Amino acid sequence: xxxxxxxxxxxxxxxxxxxxxxxxxxxxxxxxxxxxxxxxxxxxxxxxxxxxxxxxxxxxxxxxxxxxxxxxxxxxxxxxxx
Numbered sequence: 001x002x003x004x005x006x007x008x009x010x011x012x013x014x015x016x017x018x019x020x021x022x023x024x025x026x027x028x029x030x031x032x033x034x035x036x037x038x039x040x041x042x043x044x045x046x047x048x049x050x051x052x053x054x055x056x057x058x059x060x061x062x063x064x065x066x067x068x069x070x071x072x073x074x075x076x077x078x079x080x081x082x
Contacts, residue, residue, distance in 0.1 A: 039076040 037045070043052075055072040069077075 035080060039073050039080075042076045042080065043072065 034042070034045075043055075052072075055075055057066070057071055
């Protein structure tokens with residue numbers, strides 16, 4: 001391979017160029033990053049889009065009992081699997 005740079009003799013531009021990543025590759029990388037997060041980290045990422053008042057347990061009424069899995073954890077587990 002012939003050297004085309006006079007200032008950096010060890011660099012070959014042909015080997016430094018990479019093929020640009022497609023939008024689907026970028027999206028799949030972002031989804032993989034989201035799947036590695038815990039439920040609380042997901043809540044922090046999306047707190048601007050889903051208000052926490054909707055995920056808090058009801059204080060009284062038919063849906064006010066204490067559950068093994070909280071409403072918030074159940075929601076984020078479902079969200080993560082979608």
